[in-house]
Amino acid sequence: MHNEQERIISMINQIAENNISAGDESAVATIVAGHVKKFWPRRMKNMLKDYIEQGGPALHPAALQAGKQLFEESKA
Amino acid sequence: MLQHFDPNKDYGTPASLSEKLVTLEIDGVEISVPEGTSVMRAAALADINIPKLCATDNLEAFGSCRLCAVQIEGRRGTPASCTTPAEQGMKVSTQNEKLAKLRRNIMELYISDHPLDCLTCPANGDCELQDMAGAVGLREVRYGFDGANHLDAPKDTSNPYFTFDASKCIVCSRCVRACEEVQGTFALTIDGRGFDSKVAAGQNENFLDSECVSCGACVQACPTATLSENSLIQMGQPEHSISTTCAYCGVGCSFKAEMKGDQLVRMVPDKAGDANHGHSCVKGRFAFGYATHKDRIRTPMIRDAIDQPWKEVSWEEAIGFAANRLKSIQYEYGRESIGGITSSRCTNEETYLVQKLIRAAFGNNNTDTCARVCHSPTGYGLKQTLGESAGTQTFDSVMKSDCVLVIGANPTDAHPVFGSLMRRRLRQGASLIVADPREIDILKTPHLGDSVHLPLRPGTNVALINALAHVVITEGLEDTDFIAKRCEPEAYAKWRAFIAESRNAPEAVEDVTGVPAESIRQAARTFANAPNAAIYYGLGVTEHSQGSTMVMGIANLALATGNIGREGVGVNPLRGQNNVQGSCDMGSFPHELPGYQHVADPVVRNRFEKVWGVTLDDEPGLRIPNMFDAAIAGHFRGLYVQGEDIAQSDPNTQHVEAALRALDCLIVQDIFLNETAKFAHVLLPGSTFLEKNGTFTNAERRINRVRKVMPPLSGKEDWEVTVDLANALGYPMNYSHPSEIMDEIALLTPTFTGVNYEKLDKHGSLQWPCNDEFPIGSPIMHVESFPTLEGKGHFAVTEFVPTSERASRRFPLLLTTGRILSQYNVGAQTRRTENQVWHHEDKLEIHPHDAEERGINEGDWLGISSRAGQTVLRAHISKRMQPGVVYTTFHHPGSGANVITTDNSDWATNCPEYKVTAVQVEKVSQPSEWQKDFAANNQRQQKLLSEAGASSGE
Known part of the structure; x- marks a missing residue:
């Protein structure tokens, strides 16, 4: 059974793994970021942001980069 | 309604689709009809109605009753108008003294062996035999009624929805032909010869025990009261009818609700329905009793x-x-x-x-x-590739397919009316490829030609579809013109490089999918070489952790082989609910x-x-x-x-x-x-x-x-x-x-x-789309371009990422779930109908090898455990499964099929991975803890409901 944080980690990692053929890590990250932006609710995006601020240890590298990319964008 | 025919009229034989017209004269009336039209139909189109009994316009002409005999200038004898094609310049007489005498003689013979209980007969008011006796002017039966006859033939009341009263049968074969041509089950036959010939179900069994699937096509076809709905027998003839749409599966059949006041007498499939053309299945045709069931909630x-x-x-x-x-x-x-x-x-x-x-x-x-x-992965996957979240075809399109690829769908059970249409095309010679862990019934289609079953392991769809595409690309079978004209070149190049990698070859994935490489190669060649190849898929595609990837893989295969944008091809998601x-x-x-x-x-x-x-x-x-x-x-x-x-x-x-x-x-x-x-x-x-x-x-x-x-x-x-x-x-x-x-x-x-x-x-x-561009809608999509930014189809790279749900020593078997014909989804409707006689409990299907290893016999109680939970079901030992794979349905809440499914889901849409759960199965003697809690809670909640003074529940 997932709690909310476990769920978002597993979801974003799964998105990264399934798009691994997109190219290098930043190409994968761009796809992951686009997916999260398009489909995730505000609350889950905020939870992802909090988790990344804590270092995001359980995230796939491309997922971590995607998350960072997203939050840079939202700051801009 | 705009129709090219009157759906309330029976024209006797099916329409001809020829574009060439022939002109003939019938009773002095000149009429032009498509070449191949029967004289009977041509006459009916001119509103000249030739008497008939064995002919009806959803069945091929049979020519057995001889009532439709006509005379044709320059020809000898009295040919049957149903089996005689209209020809240019033909002059036909449908009524004269000779024909009248012939028809009266025929009717006289029929009536000499028919009960004369018209006033108390269920078909009274809707009997073609009675109508024809009137039409031919039958006034006496010279043979009397004392000779050998069938008036004491027994009734078969085994089917809960209709009665077979053999004493009223005129052996016109309409029911037998409907079962073959319309439904495609071949459950009925004419047994015996001459005077002894009779309609028989299965191997001379009763209807319920035979292969009959209770679709109602025979009841619909019967011109007498021999096959009648029980509701009609009880209530009498309806007095008005209203056209509506069935609320069961995604086929969306049109029905006439035949009514007496606000009481529903019967649901009759509507010939004018563009999805079903007058056919039905056991659910839509008969299982409507839930609507007036005592369990209905009536008050807030x-x-x-x-x-x-x-x-x-x-x-x-x-x-x-x-x-x-x-x-x-x-x-x-x-x-x-x-x-x-x-x-x-x-x-x-x-x-x-x-x-x-x-x-x-x-x-x-x-x-x-x-x-x-x-189907959320369908929405995602088709939008990504074809630009719109929808199937590309009409159902009728299958009649122009030369190869049909069915993946993770079970049309004869879950979309039965479309399943029948697909079977009709397969009988005409289209090739069939089925990718499914189980040997589903479409593979057992009578008169099936070229077919191949790819019995893949649950969870390996993407590896399989990639391998099929790999063969297409590496053997040069792709449609290069289509790809050049209709697809994004950069995405294609990228996908092509990916799919051509040797890791996607059938030989490389054989150990993963469990399907012999040669079978995959053969299937890919059949698909790619067919002039028109179509893909039909269902929840066996979507309900996986790679569901969206698989939908994109399907679209890739259709694009690569140029099978989009015309009849006979396309990507067809078979939707579960209405x-x-x-x-x-x-x-x-x-x-x-x-x-x-x-x-x-x-x-x-x-x-x-x-x-x-x-x-x-x-x-x-x-x-x-x-x-x-x-x-x-x-x-x-x-x-x-x-x-x-x-x-x-x-x-x-x-x-x-x-x-x-x-x-x-x-x-x-x-x-x-x-x-x-x-x-x-x-x-x-x-x-x-x-x-x-x-x-x-x-x-x-x-x-x-x-x-x-x-x-x-x-x-x-x-x-x-x-x-x-x-x-x-x-x-x-x-x-x-x-x-x-x-x-x-x-x-x-x-x-x-x-x-x-x-x-x-x-x-x-x-x-839809139905707008200024397509004012009367769009039967086939993507004919000229795709609704994407540049109007081109998009190849998506489909990396196969295996599910984390894997068989292990603790959970060595893979469970997959599905549906059966007689129940619908969670069963809330069908469990409250007589459909229960076909499926009153969910069972666990297990291969004999797996059963033997565990000492399991047919009907044993089995505990099924997964990482998520445990439930108990009875065993059904079946070779439809491969060893290592078990299967169940989820139509009964107490079965707890979803107690064992996990919360793994599709990476893009979170569609649950119902189709792959690692389980262990063992013999047990009592229900699971969840089932005990479920039963207690059910009892408690029913009591709380009955205390409200509402109707009591199940």
Whole structure:
């Protein structure tokens, strides 16, 4: 059974793994970021942001980069 | 309605599709008809109605009764008009003294062996034999009635829905031919010869024990009372009928509800229906008794807590109670603390209103629908590749296919009327490729030609589809012209490089899929070399952790072989429920407004905001599994569920139940106290499809009218309840009829701008897109271009990422789930009908090898454990499964099939991975703990319901 944080980690990692053929890590990250932006609710995006601020240890590298990319964008 | 024929008239033989016309003269009337038309049909088109008994226009001419004999100038004898093709210059006489005498003689023989109980016969008022006796002027039976006859032949009443009264049979073979030609089951035959010949089911069994699937085609075809619906026998002939659309599967068959006042006598498939052309299955044809079942909820009810008895209240009080609770939750926990779920069983108009209520009155996008758990990957995958979240064809398109690839779908059980059409095409010689862990019934089609079964391991779809595409590319079988003209070149180049990698070769994935490489190569060649190849798929594709990838893989294969944009080809998702397509179209998903328009698009939002008079949230809302997680975490506290049983249908039941128990306010609108309602605080009675007006959209994007044939039991149609709830929440909704809701949908949805009730009534149905570009709809999509940015098809790279749900020493078997013909989805409807005789419990199908290893015999109680939970089912030993794979259905709530499914889901859409669960199976002697709790809770909740004075439940 997932709690909310476990769920978002597993979801974003799964998105990264399934798009691994997109190219290098930043190409994968761009796809992951686009997916999260398009489909995730505000609350889950905020939870992802909090988790990344804590270092995001359980995230796939491309997922971590995607998350960072997203939050840079939202700051801009 | 605009029709090229009168659906209420029987023209005797099927229409010819020839474009060449021939002109002939019948009784002095000149008429031109397509070449190949029978003389009988040509005459009928000129309103010259030749007597007939063995002919009917949905069956090929047979020429056995001889009643339709005619005379043709220059020809000898009296040929049968049903089997004689009309020819240029032919001169035909249908009535003269010689023919009249011949016909009277024939009728005389028939009647000499027929009971003369017309006044008390169920067919009285609708009997072709009686009509023909009148038409030919039969006045006496010179043979008397004392000779050898069949008047004492026994009745077969084994089928719960119809009676076979052999004493009334004239052996015209219409039932036998309907079973063969229309249904494709071949359950009936004429046994014996001459005087002894009789209609026999199976190996001279009764109907129920034979292969008969109770589709009703034989009953429909019978010209006498030999095969009659039991409801007709009990109630007598109907006095009026109303055309409507079936509320079972995604085929969306048209039916005539034949009525006596507000009582439904029978459902008769409508010949004018463009999805079914007068055919039906056991569910739509016969299983409508649930609509008047004693378990129906008739009065609104409320309670403060789920362990309290229900209290029957007025609609005003129930709606007021619900609105106050929702408002106070939002006041305390914020705007995003509530949401709702729309239903694929409800109409487009109702679904549209529920998502509008959520977005406009709740003020958030927390709307989702049961498509989340079935076809959400179709929406995602087809949008990514073909630019639109929908199947590309009509059902009729299959009749032009040369190769049919069926992946993870079981059309003869789950989409039976389309399954019959597919079988008809297969009998004509189209090749069949089935990719499925089980040997499904379409593989057992009588007179099947070239066919191959690819029995892959559950969870390996993407490896298989990649291997098929690999063969197409590396053996040079791709359609280079199509790709050059119609597809994005860069995406194609990238995909091509990926798919050509040796890791995607059939030989490389053989160990993963379990399918011999040579079979995959052969299947790929058959598919790619066919002039027209079509792909049909179902939940065996979508309900995986790679569901979206697989949908894209399917689209890639269709694009690579140029099988898009004309009849006979295409990508065809077979939708489970009646309005899955519609509920998706109507903006049920949390990220998109009606017409798949994203909530983040300010131009789109602005259009909706102007019409709806509110500001809309620009962020997507919660999906169903996210709602459950948030409920358990305490952030999500109120839910409005219309016509959906998430407690039974969603995976990992114990997780779902925990989420539902955590809610402060659960509002369930349903026709029964379903499993979800047992956790509810407000129970609003729903209306069946017979009790309301609206539209359903079937799997071929066909928008069909649903028409009210009886008043709602509770006094309100479902859309009216949503309107009341919106008004009670302070958001005004004013509609006096669903047609006004459709007008609003058309105003806001680019693919629906040309849809309105007047046009639907005129054309019978419309396939979207229906707009200025396609004013009467679009049967085939993507003919010229794709609705993508550059109008080109997009190849998506489809990396195979195996599921984390794998067999292990602890859980060595893989469980996959599915459906059967007689039950529908969670069974709430079909379990309350006589369909129970075919499937009264869910069983675990297990291969003899796996059974033997565990000492399991047929009928043993089996404990099935997974990482998520445990349940107990009876064993059914079957070779349809491969060793290592077990299978069950989920039609009965106490089976707890979803107690064992996990919360693994598709990477893109969170569609649950129902089709792969690692399990262990062992013999046990008692129900599981969950089942004991379920039974106790069921008993408690039924008591709480009966204490409210409402009807008692199941």
